[in-house]
Amino acid sequence: MKGRPIQILIVEDSPSDAFIVTEALKHGQEPTEVFAVHDGVEAMEFLRHQGKYADAPQPDVILLDLNMPRKDGREVLAEIKADERLKTIPVIVLTSSAADQDVLTAYRLHANSYLAKPVDFSKFKEMVQTVETFWFRNVTLPPR
Amino acid sequence: MHIEAPAASTIESFRDLAKWASIFAIAAGYHVFLGWVFDIDILKSPWVSFSTMKANSAICSMLAGLALYFLQTRRPLPTEQKNVIVRVCAGLTATIAILSLAEHLFGFDLGIDELMFPQTGVDREASANPGRMALMSAFAFSMLGIGLLLLDSPRRYVVADTLALISAAISLLAIASYMYQARAFQGQMPLYGAVVIFLISVGMLCARADRGVMAKVSSNSFGGIMARRLLPATFLIPIILGWLQHRGQRGGLYGAEPGLALFAVANVLVFLSVVWWGVNSLHRMDTKRRQAERELQETAAKLARSNADLEQFAYVASHDLKEPLRAISGSIQILQERYKDKLERSADEVIKHTVDGATRMQTLIDDLLTYSRLTTREAPLEATDCSQIVQEVMANLKSAIDESKAIITYDALPVVKADSTQLLQVFQNLIGNAIKYRSQRTPRIHIGVEDKGNEWLFSFSDNGIGIAPQYADRIFRIFQRLHTRKEYTGTGIGLAVCKKIVERHGGRIWLESELEEGSTFLFTLPKH
Numbered sequence: 001m002k003g004r005p006i007q008i009l010i011v012e013d014s015p016s017d018a019f020i021v022t023e024a025l026k027h028g029q030e031p032t033e034v035f036a037v038h039d040g041v042e043a044m045e046f047l048r049h050q051g052k053y054a055d056a057p058q059p060d061v062i063l064l065d066l067n068m069p070r071k072d073g074r075e076v077l078a079e080i081k082a083d084e085r086l087k088t089i090p091v092i093v094l095t096s097s098a099a100d101q102d103v104l105t106a107y108r109l110h111a112n113s114y115l116a117k118p119v120d121f122s123k124f125k126e127m128v129q130t131v132e133t134f135w136f137r138n139v140t141l142p143p144r
Numbered sequence: 145m146h147i148e149a150p151a152a153s154t155i156e157s158f159r160d161l162a163k164w165a166s167i168f169a170i171a172a173g174y175h176v177f178l179g180w181v182f183d184i185d186i187l188k189s190p191w192v193s194f195s196t197m198k199a200n201s202a203i204c205s206m207l208a209g210l211a212l213y214f215l216q217t218r219r220p221l222p223t224e225q226k227n228v229i230v231r232v233c234a235g236l237t238a239t240i241a242i243l244s245l246a247e248h249l250f251g252f253d254l255g256i257d258e259l260m261f262p263q264t265g266v267d268r269e270a271s272a273n274p275g276r277m278a279l280m281s282a283f284a285f286s287m288l289g290i291g292l293l294l295l296d297s298p299r300r301y302v303v304a305d306t307l308a309l310i311s312a313a314i315s316l317l318a319i320a321s322y323m324y325q326a327r328a329f330q331g332q333m334p335l336y337g338a339v340v341i342f343l344i345s346v347g348m349l350c351a352r353a354d355r356g357v358m359a360k361v362s363s364n365s366f367g368g369i370m371a372r373r374l375l376p377a378t379f380l381i382p383i384i385l386g387w388l389q390h391r392g393q394r395g396g397l398y399g400a401e402p403g404l405a406l407f408a409v410a411n412v413l414v415f416l417s418v419v420w421w422g423v424n425s426l427h428r429m430d431t432k433r434r435q436a437e438r439e440l441q442e443t444a445a446k447l448a449r450s451n452a453d454l455e456q457f458a459y460v461a462s463h464d465l466k467e468p469l470r471a472i473s474g475s476i477q478i479l480q481e482r483y484k485d486k487l488e489r490s491a492d493e494v495i496k497h498t499v500d501g502a503t504r505m506q507t508l509i510d511d512l513l514t515y516s517r518l519t520t521r522e523a524p525l526e527a528t529d530c531s532q533i534v535q536e537v538m539a540n541l542k543s544a545i546d547e548s549k550a551i552i553t554y555d556a557l558p559v560v561k562a563d564s565t566q567l568l569q570v571f572q573n574l575i576g577n578a579i580k581y582r583s584q585r586t587p588r589i590h591i592g593v594e595d596k597g598n599e600w601l602f603s604f605s606d607n608g609i610g611i612a613p614q615y616a617d618r619i620f621r622i623f624q625r626l627h628t629r630k631e632y633t634g635t636g637i638g639l640a641v642c643k644k645i646v647e648r649h650g651g652r653i654w655l656e657s658e659l660e661e662g663s664t665f666l667f668t669l670p671k672h
Binding site: 014016017019020023067095096097099113117118120122124132 | 466500505506
């Protein structure tokens with residue numbers, strides 16, 4: 001996309017999951033720049049350029065876990081979609097849960113898509129590559 | 145109106161009452177008859193001044209007693225034989241009684257009164273119709289005869305009950321008239337006859353205590369319990385109090401009117417205490433019932449809570465367990481990719497085992513979750529066409545069926561009340577298992593169904609490897625397997641899911657199998 005790498009914000013409390021996502025993204029075709037925060041509070045600070053995130057860029061896409069300490073993914077999602085400035089950023093929910101209730105809640109809060117994390121790394125890689133192909137290559141993201 | 149089903153023991157006690165009443169009637173009739181044969185006065189009447197029980201009445205008494213005996217007996221006589229005995233005895237009773245009644249009403253003599261025992265001397269002169277059955281006896285025995293004939297007719301037993309109640313009332317009046325020396329009534333029914341008629345009437349009601357008016361009396365409800373406690377008192381108290389009043393009046397203690405006042409007030413007082421006792425015991429029963437209800441509600445609430453806890457637990461377990469699993473399998477695969485050239489060949493096998501383990505763990509967690517959600521995600525039961533379900537299952541299992549060349553046949557399958565998604569799961573698991581655990585032979589699977597009245601019985605028979613009978617229970621438990629993973633894949637969830645679904649639908653599932661002979665899985669579905 002015009003040479004600039006896609007900027008992705010990963011909101012994920014598990015360092016190993018964040019590591020695996022980052023690792024999977026490295027295999028992709030598209031140049032990406034990954035930022036990781038560890039819970040909902042940090043995510044909102046990042047998006048609102050508060051505290052240590054004063055210089056943080058506005059991400060192109062957010063990968064959001066649902067179950068996190070302090071402020072969970074559902075609250076983050078609700079806040080993003082209620083914020084005029086942030087609501088245009090596509091939010092991809094990426095979580096361990098495949099429970100109907102979680103899927104429904106996420107879409108009710110206007111999640112842009114919902115992905116359940118596979119345990120197997122090769123499947124995980126495949127999924128992340130699909131995300132890349134779709135969201136970073138085919139989709140026209142909102143202009144900034 | 146729905147009546148609480150009576151306890152079998154209550155019905156049995158009533159039947160016993162009927163039995164003793166019938167035996168008494170037969171014995172009494174027999175003795176009176178002997179009295180006529182050998183001309184023994186005390187056997188015909190307890191008092192010289194009382195009217196005698198006639199020979200025809202004695203015969204009626206024996207016949208009605210016999211009919212009642214065979215109506216209540218549980219002896220393993222052929223039903224047809226019992227019915228013939230009952231019809232003949234009851235029919236003869238009614239015939240003799242109705243003929244005697246006709247003689248009374250129309251004033252003619254059919255010659256049946258003195259058929260066996262011609263009246264002589266004083267007896268002959270004292271009576272206008274010597275040897276004839278008394279008017280009310282004839283009336284009562286006619287009703288008893290007809291009632292006994294109708295006792296087991298499906299719609300007319302109400303008539304039988306009514307006839308029994310009327311003859312009980314008439315005979316009670318006669319008994320009371322002897323107790324109170326009311327001569328006007330006495331001539332119409334001798335004392336022996338009155339006692340026999342009363343007992344047969346009550347016996348008739350007791351012989352069929354499970355229906356009609358007696359159904360409420362024998363019922364296990366509070367009403368039934370109270371009826372059984374209070375009914376004897378309502379019979380005995382007024383009769384006994386009346387007798388006491390009569391004795392006092394005769395003894396010159398008081399006149400007729402004060403006697404009546406005493407009788408009325410005594411009745412009030414005694415019934416007051418009986419009713420009070422009844423109220424108290426009702427109150428106790430009600431308190432107990434309320435307490436039981438409260439305990440039931442508490443248990444239900446506790447169960448609901450623990451169910452919710454379990455759900456929560458299953459959710460958290462699945463989410464939180466998967467994260468470390470992903471960390472293990474993901475990291476080791478990343479390790480493998482990143483250090484491909486630096487690792488020895490044998491490291492690949494270690495990595496493969498690690499990944500396998502993590503993958504298997506995930507399958508187990510998913511299965512556990514599926515299993516725990518079976519009861520919580522309940523869809524309403526709807527009319528479901530089983531043949532359509534089989535079609536769907538065959539489509540889902542097409543590749544397995546094609547590969548194994550399985551031959552699947554099925555009966556005409558019914559429409560049942562079920563959660564169609566869950567029923568499909570049961571069919572698919574059972575058919576899938578039948579294909580998976582096939583023997584060397586071409587798999588043949590048959591789905592049968594039998595109408596068992598209030599439920600359907602489904603059977604899934606195959607000619608596969610079979611299951612040793614000692615495992616018949618174990619296979620329905622979650623994660624129980626009879627084979628290693630090398631032989632057959634899977635976690636051992638399928639049959640546990642089937643069991644849970646079938647039980648959720650109010651049915652049962654079980655197995656009939658011989659090792660190497662094939663298996664038949666059977667389950668029932670209630671029709672509701």
